[in-house]
Amino acid sequence: MKRLLAAAVATATLLLFPQPAHAADTSYRTLSGAHHPDWMAGVPAATSLAALSIPGTHETMSIHGGDYTQTQENFGDSGGTLTAQLNAGIRAIDIRARINDGNTFTIHHGAVYQVANFDDVLNRLSAFLTAHPGETVLLRFKHECTGETGSCSDATGQRSFPDIFDSYVAARPGLFWTPSVTRSSAAAVPTLGAVRGKVVLAVLNGPRGGRFADYGLAQFSGWADGSSTYVQDRYNVPTFAQIADKRTAVNNFLATTNTGDPGRIHVNFTSGSGALAPPYWVAGGALFQQGVNPYLLGRLNAGSFTRTGVMMLDFPGGGLINKIISYN
Numbered sequence: 001m002k003r004l005l006a007a008a009v010a011t012a013t014l015l016l017f018p019q020p021a022h023a024a025d026t027s028y029r030t031l032s033g034a035h036h037p038d039w040m041a042g043v044p045a046a047t048s049l050a051a052l053s054i055p056g057t058h059e060t061m062s063i064h065g066g067d068y069t070q071t072q073e074n075f076g077d078s079g080g081t082l083t084a085q086l087n088a089g090i091r092a093i094d095i096r097a098r099i100n101d102g103n104t105f106t107i108h109h110g111a112v113y114q115v116a117n118f119d120d121v122l123n124r125l126s127a128f129l130t131a132h133p134g135e136t137v138l139l140r141f142k143h144e145c146t147g148e149t150g151s152c153s154d155a156t157g158q159r160s161f162p163d164i165f166d167s168y169v170a171a172r173p174g175l176f177w178t179p180s181v182t183r184s185s186a187a188a189v190p191t192l193g194a195v196r197g198k199v200v201l202a203v204l205n206g207p208r209g210g211r212f213a214d215y216g217l218a219q220f221s222g223w224a225d226g227s228s229t230y231v232q233d234r235y236n237v238p239t240f241a242q243i244a245d246k247r248t249a250v251n252n253f254l255a256t257t258n259t260g261d262p263g264r265i266h267v268n269f270t271s272g273s274g275a276l277a278p279p280y281w282v283a284g285g286a287l288f289q290q291g292v293n294p295y296l297l298g299r300l301n302a303g304s305f306t307r308t309g310v311m312m313l314d315f316p317g318g319g320l321i322n323k324i325i326s327y328n
Contacts, residue, residue, distance in 0.1 A: 022280065022281075022283075022284030022285050022286070022291060023284075024317070025294065025317060025319075026297065026317045026318060026319025026320065027291075027293040027294040027296070027297040027316075027317040027319055027320045028283055028284040028291060028293040028294065028315050028316075028317045028320075029073055029284065029315045029317060030317040030318045030319070031072075031073050031075070031084060031085065031088050031316055031317070031318060031321070032084070032088065032318065033317060033318020033319060033321075033322075034088040034089050034318035034319075034321035034322050034325075035087060035088060035089075036087075036088065036089030036321070036322075036325055037086070037087050037089075037128075037131075037132050037135075038132050038134055038135065039089055039135075039325050039328070040052075040091065040134055040135045040136065040192060040196070041132070041134025041135065042134075043192055043328055044192075044193075045191060045192055045193025045196070046191055046192075046193060047191060047192045047193075048189055048190075048191055048192075048263065049136075049138070049189055049190060049191070049192060049195070049200070049265055050189050050261075050262060050263050050264050050265045050266075051262065051307065052192070052307070052328055053307050053308040053309065053311075053324050053325065053327035053328050054091045054092050054138065054308075054309070054310045054311070054324070055089055055090050055091065055092070055311055055313065055316065055320070055321045055324040055325060056090060056091065056092025056093060056094070056138070056267075056310050056311060056312045056313065057071075057072055057085055057090055057092070057093060057094060057312065057313055057314070057316065058071055058094050058269055058270070058271035058312040058313060058314055059071040059072065059094055059096065059109050059271070059314070060072065060081075060082060060085065060090075060093040060094050060095055061079075061081060061082060061095060061096075061107045061109075061114045061116050061121070062096075062109040062112075062114055063075075063077075063081050063114060063115075064109075064112055064113070064114055064115060065109060065110075065112035065114075067278040067279075067280060068273065068278045068279070069109050069110065069112050070279065070280070071109070071271065071279045071314045071315065072085070072314065072315060073315060077114075077115035077116060078115065078116050078117075078120045079116050079120035079121055079123065079124035082116075082120075082121060082124045082125075083124050083127075083128065086124070086125075086128045086135075086137070087128075088316075088318065088321055089321045089322075089325050090316075090321070091135065091136065091137055091138060092137070092138040092139075092140070092202075092267075092310045092312065093137060093138070093139055093140070094140045094142070094312060095107065095118075095121055095139065095140070095141050095142070096108055096109060096142045096143075096144035097118055097141070097142070097143065097144055097161075098113075098144055098145050098152045098153075098154055098155075099143075099145065099154035099155055099158045099161060099164060100117075100154075100155050100158075101155045101158070102158075103158050103159050103163075103164050103167065104117065104118065104119075104164070105117065105118035105164060105165075105168070106118070107120075107121065108144045108145070108152050109144070110144070110150055110151050110152065111150060111151060111152050118168060119168075122168065122172055122175065125137055125175065125199055126172065126175055129175070129197050129198070129199070130197075133196060133197040134196055134197075135196065135197070136177075136192065136195040136196055136197070136198055136199070136200055137199050137200070138200050138202050138265075138310065139199050139200065139201050139202060140202050140203055140205070140267075141165070141201060141203070141204050141205070142204075142205040142206075142207075142209075143161045143205065143206050143207045143212075144207060145207055146207045146208065151207075161204075161206070161212065162183060162204065162212050162213060162215070165181075165204065165215075166181075166183070169181050174198075175198065175199055176198060176199050176200075176201060177190065177194070177195045177198040177199065177200045177201075180200050180201040180202075180215070180216055180217065181201050181215060182214070182215075183212075183213045183214060183215055184213070184214055185214055186214040186215070186216060186217060186218035186221065187216070187217050187218060188217070188218060189217060189219060189263060189264065189265060200217075201215055201216045201217075202216050202217055202220055202223075202265070202267075203215070203216040203217070203220040203223045204216055205223065205224075208224075208225050209223070209224040209225025209226065210224055210225075211223055211224070217265070219264050219265065230260075230264050230265060230266050230267060231266075231267045231268075231269070232249055232250065232252075232253035232256075232266075232267070232268045232269060233267075233269040233312075234246060234249040234269075234272065235269065235271060235272050235273065236272065236274055237272035237273055237274045237277045237282050238274040238275060238276060238277065239274060239275075239276035239277050240276065240277050240281050240282075240286040240287060240289050241289065242274070242277065243272075243277065243281070243282055243285070243286070243289040243290070243291065243292065244289060246270075246272045246282060246292055247290070247292055247295045247296075250268060250270050250292055250295075250296060251295075251299060253266065253268045253309075254268065254299065254305055254308065254309075257305075257307060257308065257309040258305050258306055258307060265309065265310060266309035266310065267309060267310045267312060268308070268309055268310065268311050268312065269312040270283070270292045270293065270296060270311060270312065270313050270314065271283070271292075271312060271313070271314040272292070279314050279315075280314070280315060282314065283313070283314040283315045284315065293313065293314075293315065293316065293317060293320055296311070296320065297317070297319060297320045297323060300320075300323045300324065300327070301323065305327070306327075307327055308324050308327050311324055
């Protein structure tokens, strides 16, 4: 009881007197400290995506909206932030969209428009993969709007989310790995050689996490809101006192990744937030709690794992990206 009371008092103090962002270090808010535009090019073509250790970003485009909405360093609107991440070595992205007038998608985090459209995302991906054909990018794409308080509402009178998505795919032949964007048949996990120069759709999620049709990879049929067999996404971190629980969830799933089915991609979200724990506290730390990012870098430096799986990060640091890639 005393510990909970102390945590509550400390949290209230932090909220009454807002804290600056935790100091940047090699694990946190130093994306530009990594530069790996061609790291996959040196990986053998026969390597399964499941065998790779892949740095990724949660809410990849979320750079606006304040402390409770921003999850990434701001390198520019209209997809500038995405390009910076790709050049740093990020190869798994998490994109959230609203249905807009004209049967188009705009990029949102909840109610906040992130000053980018889906065409911006696809333009950046196409330009990067054209310049770096040895690479691939794994995409989690989610319909963001629930129409509830704190979320966005879709424009009325538009086509369905999957139908609009199909129109984007059709307008860019060759950008997506076709088996992953076929509505009627989910795909097996490919080798890197089969998808070089392509975007691989991992899953197409509804606004509450349910999966649309058979888009994406078959192994993610159970990917819903939060965690599932191959996904750790314990995103609810009510206060900074629960950052320790998030660290434990990340560490436990790293163990699962290393002892689980080697033919399956494991996706480990390091992100989290709550009413008394904005994303930057969870990532970088707050008061006496170590952030998930420095904790993760320490665990990876300990060398007790053989692969990391896909790590979906908030505010990644260059050293953390470097370390994940080094596992390949």
